[in-house]
Amino acid sequence: NAGVTQTPKFRVLKTGQSMTLLCAQDMNHEYMYWYRQDPGMGLRLIHYSVGEGTTAKGEVPDGYNVSRLKKQNFLLGLESAAPSQTSVYFCASSPGTTSYNEQFFGPGTRLTVL
């Protein structure tokens, strides 16, 4: 099992460009999440999904969109990148709604917006 994978691993964008980050999991998990992690701050939830075809906003959703067309994939889109979106982006997945809901993380995508 590959677990949770993310592509790309690194990306540099210019302000105003768009891109999509892809997350895939092979554990048949219902829940998937997108986080950003900035120096000195905790992981901040951008969007999440509780199942195929569903998405919901997290703590910092502005400037991002997501889609979950297939259970195993969760896409994060930046329509018009801004320097404030320079960050490390982590995707995670978890089995479901029980309180013991360990999240499994992908390796991260390091995004720089110039």
Next chain:
Amino acid sequence: GQNIDQPTEMTATEGAIVQINCTYQTSGFNGLFWYQQHAGEAPTFLSYNVLDGLEEKGRFSSFLSRSKGYSYLLLKELQMKDSASYLCAVIDSNYQLIWGAGTKLIIKP
């Protein structure tokens, strides 16, 4: 608002014991996780507490007091590879994970 506090950085000596504290104020409580994150890598699961008391797993132990909104992670027989950030996260009443900023642990020989 919801808040999780951890020390920003701690230093300890190889072979010693270190305790990393976490205090939380959240809307409800459905469990607490500790994750380890090496520099440049993804967080990985260390422990889970939902009831008061101590959970031991090898060199690592985690303690929870729900009445005090307090947890700690205890690392024994420290090794150089334990140099990492340790993240505390609480499951709130909506079953969302609220993350602390993490404690960077530096191990010196």
